[in-house]
Amino acid sequence: MTGELFSYFPICHRNIPVNYRKLPSIVRLGILISERFILTAAHCVVRDDRKLPSIVRLGKIDLLGDSDNATAQDIPVEERIIHPEYKSYKLGKDIALLRLARTAEFNDNVKAVCLNTSPQIRSRLLISGWGLINRTTEQRSRFLQRAIMEPYDLNKCNQTFLESPSRIAIYDAQLCALSNAPAPSSTCKGDSGGPIQFENRRNDGRTPMIVAGITSYGRGCRGSVPTIYTRVSSYLSWIEEIVWR
Structure with a gap:
C-alpha cells in the first residue's frame, strides 16, 4: 500500500x-x-x-x-x-x-454520524480533534481534545476576515464559531476536515451528536478569532x- x-x-x-x-x-x-x-x-x-x-x-x-x-x-x-x-x-x-x-x-x-439538515444550528457547539496543542514545539495531543464553541454572526465574521491580511470573504454556505471561554480555544493545525457538532436531545432521552460543519480555516490557532467551517446542510x-x- x-x-x-x-x-x-x-x-x-x-x-x-x-x-x-x-x-x-x-x-x-x-x-x-x-x-x-x-x-x-x-x-x-x-x-x-x-x-x-x-x-x-x-x-x-x-x-x-x-x-x-x-x-x-x-x-x-x-x-x-x-x-x-x-x-x-x-x-x-x-x-x-x-x-x-x-x-x-x-x-x-x-x-x-448524522448530518444537520437545517441551516439553523444550536447555540452550543463542540469541536474536537488531535491537532496541535503547542505551536512552538509542533506537539499534538495524544488524546482527543474537545472545546465548546458558539455560533458567530456571519456578517461580523466576514468583516473580521475581510480586514485581515488574507482578505477572505465568508459565504452563506459556511458558518463561523468562536469560543467565549475565559481561556478561549480554537481548532489548530491537524484539525482540518473534522467536525463541529451539537447535541440533539430527543424525547427518548438519547442525545446523538449532529454534525453542523467541517473544519475549514482559522487564523493561527487564535482562540480570540472566529474559525470557519463548511456548512454541511448547504451540500446535502x-x-x-x-x-x-
Missing part, C-alpha cells in the same frame, strides 16, 4: 468523534457518514505537495497507546471525490468525500447524490 495513512477520521463513540493518527507528520481528519464514505475538507486531499490518502483508521481513540488496537479498522481508500466547484485559492465549497474500498463494520466504537444534495444514490 502506497501513500500516507489518512487517519484521525472521527466516528461516533461515546457521543464524541474519535480516531487515530499513526504517522507523526501531517494529520488530517474526516467524518464517517456511512459504511463506505467519509466526509472531509477538500483542501485536505488536493495538496500537490502531499501524497494522497490511501488508508483510513477507524475505532482508535488513543493516539499513541495500544489498548484499542484490536478494535481498530484500517480500510483502503478507493476514490476521492472533491466538490466540482472547489477552488484551492478560495475558501468556499471546501468539501470532499472519500469512498472506502470496503464497508466499515459498525460496532460500539465505529458508527456513522451533493452528498446524497453520491453516497445514497
Whole structure:
C-alpha cells in the first residue's frame, strides 16, 4: 500500500468523534457518514505537495497507546471525490468525500454520524480533534481534545476576515464559531476536515451528536478569532447524490 495513512477520521463513540493518527507528520481528519464514505475538507486531499490518502483508521481513540488496537479498522481508500466547484485559492465549497474500498463494520466504537439538515444550528457547539496543542514545539495531543464553541454572526465574521491580511470573504454556505471561554480555544493545525457538532436531545432521552460543519480555516490557532467551517446542510444534495444514490 502506497501513500500516507489518512487517519484521525472521527466516528461516533461515546457521543464524541474519535480516531487515530499513526504517522507523526501531517494529520488530517474526516467524518464517517456511512459504511463506505467519509466526509472531509477538500483542501485536505488536493495538496500537490502531499501524497494522497490511501488508508483510513477507524475505532482508535488513543493516539499513541495500544489498548484499542484490536478494535481498530484500517480500510483502503478507493476514490476521492472533491466538490466540482472547489477552488484551492478560495475558501468556499471546501468539501470532499472519500469512498472506502470496503464497508466499515459498525460496532460500539465505529458508527456513522448524522448530518444537520437545517441551516439553523444550536447555540452550543463542540469541536474536537488531535491537532496541535503547542505551536512552538509542533506537539499534538495524544488524546482527543474537545472545546465548546458558539455560533458567530456571519456578517461580523466576514468583516473580521475581510480586514485581515488574507482578505477572505465568508459565504452563506459556511458558518463561523468562536469560543467565549475565559481561556478561549480554537481548532489548530491537524484539525482540518473534522467536525463541529451539537447535541440533539430527543424525547427518548438519547442525545446523538449532529454534525453542523467541517473544519475549514482559522487564523493561527487564535482562540480570540472566529474559525470557519463548511456548512454541511448547504451540500446535502451533493452528498446524497453520491453516497445514497
